[in-house]
Amino acid sequence: MALTDDQMERYSRHIILKEVGAKGQKKLLDAKVLVIGAGGLGSPAAMYLAAAGVGTIGIADADEVDLSNLQRQIIHGTADLGKAKVKSAKETINAMNPDVTVHTYRQFVTSENILELIQDYDFIIDGTDNFPAKFLINDACVMAKKPFSHAGIIRFKGQLMTYVPGEGPCYRCIFKNPPPKDAVPTCKQAGVIGAMGGVIGSLQAMEAIKYILGVGKLLTGYLLTYDAIEQEFHKVKLPSHTENCAVCGDHPTITELIDYEQEVCTDGLK
Amino acid sequence: MELAGIKIDETVDITDKVCPLTFVKAKVALEELEEGEILAIRMNDGEPVQNVPRSIKEEGHQILKLLDNSDGTYYLIVRKAED
Numbered sequence: 001m002a003l004t005d006d007q008m009e010r011y012s013r014h015i016i017l018k019e020v021g022a023k024g025q026k027k028l029l030d031a032k033v034l035v036i037g038a039g040g041l042g043s044p045a046a047m048y049l050a051a052a053g054v055g056t057i058g059i060a061d062a063d064e065v066d067l068s069n070l071q072r073q074i075i076h077g078t079a080d081l082g083k084a085k086v087k088s089a090k091e092t093i094n095a096m097n098p099d100v101t102v103h104t105y106r107q108f109v110t111s112e113n114i115l116e117l118i119q120d121y122d123f124i125i126d127g128t129d130n131f132p133a134k135f136l137i138n139d140a141c142v143m144a145k146k147p148f149s150h151a152g153i154i155r156f157k158g159q160l161m162t163y164v165p166g167e168g169p170c171y172r173c174i175f176k177n178p179p180p181k182d183a184v185p186t187c188k189q190a191g192v193i194g195a196m197g198g199v200i201g202s203l204q205a206m207e208a209i210k211y212i213l214g215v216g217k218l219l220t221g222y223l224l225t226y227d228a229i230e231q232e233f234h235k236v237k238l239p240s241h242t243e244n245c246a247v248c249g250d251h252p253t254i255t256e257l258i259d260y261e262q263e264v265c266t267d268g269l270k
Numbered sequence: 271m272e273l274a275g276i277k278i279d280e281t282v283d284i285t286d287k288v289c290p291l292t293f294v295k296a297k298v299a300l301e302e303l304e305e306g307e308i309l310a311i312r313m314n315d316g317e318p319v320q321n322v323p324r325s326i327k328e329e330g331h332q333i334l335k336l337l338d339n340s341d342g343t344y345y346l347i348v349r350k351a352e353d
Contacts, residue, residue: 003298012294018329022298023353 001026007099011053019215025053029099031212034058034121036109036137038085040197041151041204042127043075048205050093050100054212057093060105060117061085072194109133111257114140123208124148127201129186131178132260138163138171139257142248147211149204149219154190156228158200161219161238162207168221169238173245178260199226271310274335276347279307284322285314285343292318293325296346300331303350308334311346319344 003011003022007029014020014028031054035042038061049057065073065080065088073085080088086104093102105117109128114136118124124146126137134150141148141163150171151160163170203224210216223236247254271278282299284292296311303309313322323333323346332349339345 002302008294008298009291012291015294015297016290016325022301 007053010097010099014052020213024213024215027212027214028053028209029055031123032056032058032121033123033125033208033212034060034118035125035127036060036117036133037127037129038063038073038075038089039069039127039129040072040153040192040194041201042125043073043089044198044201045125045127045205045208046089046093047075047096048202049208050096052205052209053097053099054208055099056101056103056121058103058105058117058121059086059089060107060109061089062106062108072192072197074198109136109140111136111259114257115144118144118146121146123211125204125208126150127204131184134171135175135178135260136257139247139254142170142172143257149207151200151204153192153196153200154185156193156196157226158196158228159223159225160200160203160207161223162211164211164218164220169241170245170248172247172254173242173249174223174238176246181261193228196226196228199228273310273345273347274337276308276334278310278347279303281310281312283312284318285312289317289321293322296322296326297329300326300329300348300350301353305350305352307350309348309350311348312339313344313346315342315344319346322346 011025014025015022033049033054035046038059046057063085065076065083065085067081075092076088084106086106090102090104093100107113118140124141126134126148128134145165147164149160149162207218210218221238223238225234243250280303282296284295287295300309313319326348327333330351334347334349337345
């Protein structure tokens with residue numbers, strides 16, 4: 001379908017780019033990205049995807065907007081307090097860009113629902129705040145052969161990596177298993193600087209956009225870490241796909257999804 | 271249509287746009303064409319004539335001619351390069 005005059009103007013700064021053009025913009029408009037978690041990471045990620053004209057955005061989150069979210073979860077506002085995060089996120093996106101269709105899933109991901117959630121999407125963004133969800137998203141994406149962006153933020157630090165089937169290690173290749181419960185503080189206990197979600201979540205949106213466009217290099221096989229105190233980025237090369245990985249290795253031992261015991265970072269838990 | 275002896279496959283009028291949408295509209299029209307096809311772009315004198323040909327050249331397309339229509343507009347005739 002040809003771009004309308006309004007679309008030509010809205011996306012003009014994309015279309016001008018040699019790497020994007022009208023062709024690339026149409027790829028974005030045809031793309032479907034699922035954002036799991038409408039929080040610190042998912043807010044900027046979903047907003048940049050929406051502004052970029054990613055035509056279908058799914059948002060999965062079971063939580064409601066709490067006052068303590070608003071220091072970093074910029075897709076929600078004060079008027080959204082108490083509202084389902086997926087509803088608040090959808091309203092923000094609809095106001096930003098009418099080209100975007102938003103599908104909302106008011107649920108946390110579990111071994112029961114995740115494969116169905118991800119099946120219709122081209123790329124998945126992990127914007128969750130706990131290890132059980134991160135391992136679940138990884139394993140499901142490996143099994144369903146879906147690319148995804150992992151990220152995590154805490155205090156003044158953030159990290160992200162990208163998994164593309166057959167093109168490098170998965171999250172479990174590197175991190176093996178969730179840490180013991182209570183061994184790692186959640187961001188509720190430890191705190192997190194609000195703009196960290198903006199830095200790392202925007203980088204996740206960038207990974208998704210580049211994957212859709214087929215442009216440049218992704219963080220496959222690399223972990224990008226950011227330390228805001230030292231103001232340092234490090235791009236750490238990861239071991240290549242590990243043959244003995246429990247989920248993506250040659251002889252996987254994990255063949256069914258696992259619901260690890262949840263220690264959810266529900267700040268504002270009532 | 272033929273201009274200055276060149277067979278034109280498609281035309282686009284960008285006189286209704288200002289920078290950078292002049293170039294954007296021309297670029298979108300070029301992307302709709304097949305490699306080797308000829309596009310005639312009608313543009314205003316001044317800023318468009320100064321900038322649009324250069325931007326199109328930077329994209330790798332071949333500029334064949336710039337025709338003065340003597341009414342304050344020009345036709346830029348471009349052969350589309352491969353994607």
